[in-house]
Amino acid sequence: MDAEAIRKDFPVLHQQVNGFPLVYLDNGATSQRPLAVIDEVKRFYEEDNANVHRSVHTLGQRATVLFEGARSKVAQLIKAPSPKGVVFTKSATEALNLVAYAWGRHHLVPGDEVLVTEMEHHSNIVSWQLACKDTGAVIRPVPVTEEGTLDLEEYERLLSNKTKVVAVTQVSNVLGTINPIAEMAAKAHDVGAIVVCDGAQALPHMEVDVGALDCDFYVGTGHKMCAPTGIGFLWGRERILENMEPFHGGGDMILDVWIDHSTYNDIPYKFEAGTPPIAQAVGLGAAIDYLNAIGWDAIRRHEVEITRYALERLAAIPDITVYGPKNAENKAGLVSFNIGDIHPHDVGTIMDGKGVAIRAGHHCAKPLMRKLGVSATNRASFYIYNTSSDVDALVDALESCREMFG
Amino acid sequence: MSDLEDLYKEVILDHYRTPRNRTKIEGADVHLHRDNPLCGDEIDLYVDIEDGKVTNVGFEGRGCSISQASVSMMTEKLMGLPVAEAEELANTFKAMMQGESVEDEDSLGDLVALQGVQKYPVRIKCALLGWNTFLEGVKVHNEKHGS
Numbered sequence: 001m002d003a004e005a006i007r008k009d010f011p012v013l014h015q016q017v018n019g020f021p022l023v024y025l026d027n028g029a030t031s032q033r034p035l036a037v038i039d040e041v042k043r044f045y046e047e048d049n050a051n052v053h054r055s056v057h058t059l060g061q062r063a064t065v066l067f068e069g070a071r072s073k074v075a076q077l078i079k080a081p082s083p084k085g086v087v088f089t090k091s092a093t094e095a096l097n098l099v100a101y102a103w104g105r106h107h108l109v110p111g112d113e114v115l116v117t118e119m120e121h122h123s124n125i126v127s128w129q130l131a132c133k134d135t136g137a138v139i140r141p142v143p144v145t146e147e148g149t150l151d152l153e154e155y156e157r158l159l160s161n162k163t164k165v166v167a168v169t170q171v172s173n174v175l176g177t178i179n180p181i182a183e184m185a186a187k188a189h190d191v192g193a194i195v196v197c198d199g200a201q202a203l204p205h206m207e208v209d210v211g212a213l214d215c216d217f218y219v220g221t222g223h224k225m226c227a228p229t230g231i232g233f234l235w236g237r238e239r240i241l242e243n244m245e246p247f248h249g250g251g252d253m254i255l256d257v258w259i260d261h262s263t264y265n266d267i268p269y270k271f272e273a274g275t276p277p278i279a280q281a282v283g284l285g286a287a288i289d290y291l292n293a294i295g296w297d298a299i300r301r302h303e304v305e306i307t308r309y310a311l312e313r314l315a316a317i318p319d320i321t322v323y324g325p326k327n328a329e330n331k332a333g334l335v336s337f338n339i340g341d342i343h344p345h346d347v348g349t350i351m352d353g354k355g356v357a358i359r360a361g362h363h364c365a366k367p368l369m370r371k372l373g374v375s376a377t378n379r380a381s382f383y384i385y386n387t388s389s390d391v392d393a394l395v396d397a398l399e400s401c402r403e404m405f406g
Numbered sequence: 407m408s409d410l411e412d413l414y415k416e417v418i419l420d421h422y423r424t425p426r427n428r429t430k431i432e433g434a435d436v437h438l439h440r441d442n443p444l445c446g447d448e449i450d451l452y453v454d455i456e457d458g459k460v461t462n463v464g465f466e467g468r469g470c471s472i473s474q475a476s477v478s479m480m481t482e483k484l485m486g487l488p489v490a491e492a493e494e495l496a497n498t499f500k501a502m503m504q505g506e507s508v509e510d511e512d513s514l515g516d517l518v519a520l521q522g523v524q525k526y527p528v529r530i531k532c533a534l535l536g537w538n539t540f541l542e543g544v545k546v547h548n549e550k551h552g553s
Contacts (some may be wrong), residue, residue, distance in 0.1 A: 346470050349526060351411035375447075375468060375469070376445065376446040
């Protein structure tokens with residue numbers, strides 16, 4: 001894989017920020033978009049734009065074919081048995097809320113337990129808190145070890161016939177840890193619990209097979225994998241989705257409507273009330289094609305390589321604390337760190353002054369921040385267009401921080 | 407001067423490295439804990455008020471240099487001021503940080519150093535954390551004791 005060649009596909013990368021060439025290392029927050037996606041969204045608006053599933057006219061049919069084509073591409077990407085299990089949402093967050101609302105509120109009863117790991121993003125915590133508040137179920141945290149991995153012994157101890165849900169991220173957005181979902185799912189299924197896997201940070205970076213992961217629900221988002229914002233998805237086992245109550249009521253999710261009752265459409269449409277983000281879904285389809293063409297093995301190899309180099313160079317900086325696994329093979333392409341007691345917001349601002357964009361903050365993972373004993377961290381997260389010279393720019397900018405605050 | 411040097415002026419770095427009045431005041435008339443949920447900046451502000459005057463100010467906290475330097479500078483400024491004047495100063499400072507034209511800029515003294523933060527909109531709330539906490543504390547105090 002040639003990252004230098006890939007860079008050419010991303011117009012936004014070719015600019016100066018504060019007098020320095022932009023070094024974009026905030027891919028965990030959102031990735032950039034290649035021309036293939038930008039052009040396809042533009043082309044869709046210029047040539048095919050119409051609403052989906054309703055209109056019999058030509059544009060309506062074209063839009064529907066493209067929208068459903070994107071659904072099939074998502075299904076193939078995650079190796080789902082059929083596109084019927086793929087529900088489009090506006091984000092991974094909305095997909096998690098859909099499960100907590102439409103499954104959680106109808107299946108949880110007082111005394112039930114929802115296991116949530118300490119490394120979850122707020123979206124896989126708070127949505128379950130809301131479901132628990134309404135049902136009388138309780139949340140049990142699965143702890144994170146000193147090494148930044150899940151405490152699997154404690155996880156097994158926590159599992160019981162009271163456990164109804166295991167909410168776990170495939171990849172930690174702070175630590176980069178890749179969790180053993182299949183192993184955890186097998187144990188969860190032994191006690192009759194369902195597994196809700198957050199793939200937001202995994203899917204853009206590695207090959208995903210929901211069958212092999214053996215989870216019951218999997219969520220992803222487009223904007224972290226070269227697609228527009230405003231499009232995400234939920235995949236669920238079809239027999240579970242079929243037995244679920246709807247999420248939102250409205251057009252497209254019904255078969256028939258009387259003034260006092262309705263019958264609902266089949267899955268996945270039962271969960272897609274209202275006009276969906278059509279151009280965004282078309283853009284997601286283009287993004288999947290783009291990434292498939294690069295190849296998932298190549299993407300993963302590139303990220304392991306750049307992460308290994310970043311870990312190596314960062315380790316040589318005095319006063320640095322790197323959080324999470326230190327072995328690039330065991331983590332996704334991101335590094336979280338703090339330098340001495342310089343607050344991440346100061347680091348982030350000084351880096352920006354050098355054209356280097358990183359994330360500084362709590363990463364929507366406050367329980368994990370508390371566990372790490374910090375209020376915030378810096379995070380550099382890599383993608384297909386980042387090169388070793390981006391890592392060098394990161395390290396040079398960190399030296400400027402140390403000079404200013406040293 | 408670059409924007410960065412404008413932001414991290416020596417006086418700000420000095421207050422960050424050597425905070426003034428960084429101490430808990432036991433039994434203070436006003437004690438509030440406030441944070442910026444987005445940044446994780448947090449402070450505990452302690453204020454003693456006697457005969458309508460700010461007689462003692464202290465703080466504890468952690469966060470970025472801007473938040474901690476701003477509150478350190480604030481404690482020096484407020485010490486000994488009549489409460490009404492302290493509130494006025496806080497409001498003048500807030501107006502400056504929000505880019506409004508300020509008539510009485512002289513009253514701000516070296517607080518003007520924090521003006522560089524204006525170019526970084528997401529950091530303005532860091533600079534205001536201490537001041538907003540003070541204004542809120544005074545309000546609570548006045549409600550309890552009458553102004």
